[in-house]
Amino acid sequence: MAKAENGRVIDTEFPIEDKFEHLPAPTKKVTISRGLTSFLTVQEGCDKFCSFCVVPYTRGNEVSRPLSRIVEEAKNLADAGVREITLLGQNVNAYHGQGAEGTDKGLGALLFELAKIDGLDRLRYTTSHPNDMDDELIAAHRDLDQLMPYLHLPVQSGSDRILKAMNRKHTAKSYFQVIEKIRTARPDIALSGDFIVGFPGETDADFADTMTLVKEIGYASAYSFKYSARPGTPGALMDDQVERQVADERLQALQSLIKQGQSAFNQACAGQKMDVLIEKRDA
Template sequence: MKPPRKLHIKSFGCQMNVYDAQRMVDTLTPEGFVETASVDDADLVILNTCHIREKASEKVYSELGRLRAIKEEAARSGRQVSIVVAGCVAQAEGQEIIRRAPAVDVVVGPQSYHHLPQLLAHAERHGRALETEFPVEDKFGFLPPPKPQAIRARGISSFVTVQEGCDKFCTFCVVPYTRGAELSRPVAKIVDDVRRLVDSGVREITLIGQNVNAYHGEGPDGRIWSLGKLLYRLAELPGIARLRYSTSHPRDVDPTLIDAHRDLPALMPFVHLPVQSGSDRILAAMNRKHTADDYRRVIDQFRAARQDIAFSSDFIVGFPGESRQDFAATLALVAQIGYAAAYSFKYSPRPGTPAADLRETVSAGEMDERLVRLQELIDSQQSAFNRAAIGRTVDVLFERAGRNPGQMVGRTAYLQPAHVMASPDIVGRVLPVTIESLERYSLLGRLEPAASARRSPLPLQTGA
C-alpha cells in the first residue's frame, strides 16, 4: 500500500476560492492525497488564485519563485513535488504562466478543477498540462461529496456554492471572463450537500456565489427557484442554527429575499451588498445597472422587513473619471447608510476589462487621500457599531478555543468575534453572551443562562 501523498493548498481572494479549495481536497482525497499545513513537506502544492485584487498576477509569480526553490531542493533529495496554478489568474493567463514559470506542472481554471486527477496524471506521463477552457459539462455534477471526516475537520461553519459566474459585466471586473456566465445548482443537490454538512456537525451554512442572489436553480417542482425560496427550504432542515449568503448585487434583490429576512430566524440579519460608488455618473461608467437611489431603496426594504439588520459593502475609489464631487457623493452615501463593516480599494485596471482602456484621471496621491478619508469614515462607523454592543446580550455561535487558556471564541449574528471564559463543550452551540468590553474589533463578554437572558438587537444607524 502506497503511503499518502501530502497536499498543500494556498488560496487567495474570495470565499469562492475557499470553497473551491475544499472541493479540490475532496477531489484529490480518493487519489491518495492528504492535506498538510506545511508547504515544505508537500508532494503537491496548489496555488488557488484570484484576479480581483491589485497586482494579483505579480503575487502569483512571486509565490511561484519561492515554490520553484522548494521543488528544486526536494528534487536534490530524490522527492518529486508537483505545482498547480488554479483559479482565476490561471483562467486569464494560462499560456503566460506556462511560458514564465517552467516549474509549474498544471494550470487549471476554476471551471475545470474537477479534472485535476486526469491533469496530474497527464503531467506525470507527458509533461505539463494546461486546462483553462470552460467545459460544456457542469463541474458541480462531477464533484464527489465531501467525506464526513473532512467536513468535521473544517469546523462548525461551512460554505456551500449555489451559484457561479456573473452576467453583469461591470467594466472593472474580470469575473465574467474568468468564471463565465451565471450557473445555478439544482435545489435538490444543494439540500443534499447541506444535509450532509449538518449530519457531520456543521451548524452554520453560508451560501456563496459571485452573484449569489441571482440564483435561479431548478426546484424539485420543476420550476426555477430564487435565492429567497431556497433559503426557506434550507431553514426547514433540522440542525441548522444559522444561514448566510454572499455576495449580492443590488439589482437582484427580490421580494422573496426580503421576505426571507422577515420570516426566517435562522437567516442572519447581516447582508453584504456592494455598491462601489455613491455617484450615479460613476455607477453608469462602471455599468453597475443601478443608481445610488436604487441602492438606498433596497436598503430601506431590508430595514422595513427586519429592524436589526446591518450591512457591509464594497467601494472603489479613483475609478477613471471620478471627480471630487463624485467622491463626495460616495462619502455622503456611506454617512447616510451607516455600515457595520465595509471593504474599500483603490481602483486598479484589470487586463481584458473595458475599464482597462479608460484614461485614468485620478492621481496616485489623490487616490491615496480619498481612500484614507473613506476608510476613516467606515472605521468610525464600525467602531460605533461595535461599541453599541457593550451592555447588551447577544447570541453567539461558538467555534473554537481562544488564544488564552480557558477562553472560547464565537461570532455574533454580525460576524463580530466574541470571547468568553468557558469550557470547550460549548463549541457548536448558540449561547447568550453579555458584552462587557471591546478589544480592537473583538467583543469580550460573559455567558448568561440561556433561559433567563434577554437579547437586544443592535441599533441600525451607525452613520449620520
C-alpha cells in the same frame, strides 16, 4: 496518461465532470476543532458585466445548481455536524436554480428550504448585487431566524455618474431604496459593502457623493479598494485615470469614515445579548 518508473502506464486524467460535482461529500467526523461552519457553492459566474470586473470573462455566464442538490448537500453537512452554512456565488442573489416542479427558484426560495433542515442553525450568503435583492429574499430576512442579520451588499460608489461608468445598472437612490426595504424587514441587520475609489473620471464631487452615502447608510463594516485596471475590462481602456496620490487620499478618508461607522455600530451593540457560534477552542 503518464509512464511510471516501473514502466507501467498510470491514468493521470481526471474525468470530465460538471464543475459543481467536485465538492467532496462531507464526513461524519466534523468536530468542534475541525469546523462547525461550511461554505456551499450555489452558483458561479455573472451576467452583470461591471466595467471594472473580470468575473464575467473568467467565470462565464451565471450558472446555478439545482435546488434539490444544494438541499441534499446541506442536509449531509448538517448530519456531519455543521451548524452554519454560507452560500457562495460570485453574484449569489442572482441564483435561479431549478426547483422540484422544473421551474426556477430564487435565493429566497432556496433559503426557505434550507431553513427546514434540522440542526442547521445559521445561514449566510455572499456576494450580492443590489438589483437582485427581490421580495422573496427580503422576506427571508424578515421570516427566517436562521438567516443571520448580516448582509454584504456592494454599491462601489455613491455617484450616479460613476455608477453608470461602472455599468452597475443601479443608482445611489435605488440602492438606498433596497436598503430601506431590507431594514424594514430586519431592523437589526448589520450592513457591509464594497467601495472602489479612484475609478476613471471620479471627481472630488463624485467622491463626496460616496462619502455621503457611507454616512447615510451607516455600515457595520465595509471593504474599500483603490481602483486598479484589470486587463481586458472596459475600465482598463477608459481615459481620465485618477492620479495615484488623489486616489490614495480618497481611500484614506473613506477608510477612516468606515472605521467611525464600524465603531458606532459596535458601541450600539454594547449591552445587547446575542447568540454566538463558537467555532473552535483556542489551543
